[in-house]
Amino acid sequence: MAYSTILHFVPVISTTSSLWFAWDQYEFLTLFRKPDLRGLSNELLPSYFTSFFNRGAPRVLALLTTTVISCGSILRYSPSTILRDSAPWYIAGLSFALGHQVFVPFILPSIQAIKNDGKEKNVAELESWLRVHTWRSLTVDLAAWVCCIVAASKSLAHD
Template sequence: MASGAFSGIDGKTALLLAPLATSTASLVFGWDQHLFLSLLAASPQGEAALPGYWRALFPRGVTQVFALLGATAGASAGAAWAHGALLRRRGALGWYAAAGLLALGHLAFVPAVAGRIKDMTEADTDAAADVNVGAEGTTTEKAEAETEAQDNKRGRPDVVRLQREWLRVNLVRTLTTDLGAWVCAFVAAIKTFS
């Protein structure tokens, strides 16, 4: 049974607010990825943990990302189609269009990350056996150099380096397309409901 908490929100209002809600979720997800995955990239155990983590994260994460981007773009287009005259009068139509386009712009970063993700998910998982942990629980520089040399001999990718590269791309993507879509959706909602 409905609690009545949303009784004042009709279909029109929900559609006009949907781009703001979904772009907020995309922005939070992008920032959370940066926060949590940067911890693994800084950890001495990152080399061993990252391949399995990416294998578990990727199927769920990519589904969530596509769903949120599709919802933002779709709701923006739906709002423009269903309520274009109102949005034009309020000066919000262009903001809805920009929110949808920026959400889709997130996909322009796929070529920059796809190879790195593939290499991390396919990395050999026995790297943990090759990492020498020092007395205080940190990997020594000598051990890191030895592990890197061993990895290069085996053809194993440096997953921590790949993760750091992915993090740089993710941060740029989050601060451009995701934040941009959110700002546009926010302005669109303010203009529409003011």
Template sequence: MASGQFFDPLVALRVAPLVSSTCTLLFAWDQHFFLSLFNDTSELRKKSAPMLKPYFNTFFSRGVFFVLGFIAVSTSTGISNLYSQPAALKSQGTYWWYAAGAALSAGHLLYVPAVAPHVKALAEAEDDDDVNGILDEWLKANWLRMVTVDLGAWLAFGVGALSTLRV
């Protein structure tokens, strides 16, 4: 089995960052889609306001570990690819795609200063605070992060994996 006939560890390594960055991108999209439903209409905004703080606190405290896990896997397997037969990746023109994917995956964390104030504001919101407005700001930051670093990492790893494996 170590022969690679049934399982090739190098193929798994080449594909791993694509799989984990897909998870990151889908999680970001799901966050945007499902949380934006609370603010879809003025009637929904009014009805959702009382439950947004407890919902978001539970949602965020559970989800942050998944997101950080996916980012860690994407970044670490992207970097591992750079050290596993780098000459082969360079000859196939995919070395820099894996490097870009790893950098963009780690770049997700560069958005923490833009997102953290909104997370804190939602977590500490008082009854008279506009929680829907705070959520709107979080959704904007989440969208920007998703379409820049999350989508960018996914595209880079996709090009890298598909070009390397010649699928």
């Protein structure tokens, strides 16, 4: 398997990981919304979410950066014969990965409110964050993943 062939798998792997991580975030954080845990969740969320965000954000940025750089490298260095049908898909995958950042202004207020301990409002802020997170995951993250899979499939069919 040639180096260029392996490179076409990198954005597929990074977008798959990004989407999986988004799903895990949703699954683990929705536990704090359980009605019988609401009081305890309001108390625990500032500490938990601060740690969670400080550890998770660099991972998300690393995955997005990997997608952007690998798609850009493929577009820059692959022969035009390989990119004939896949270039628009790589451009779209790269664009959707960058689109993840468009949601930052919509989630930042909830992140700050939870980290600053909004007391009885922490679960409500988490719910707000989860709504935006879900929309982001089902739009730009899912679209980036699909585009990178289609792009790699089309590229490898010409390799």
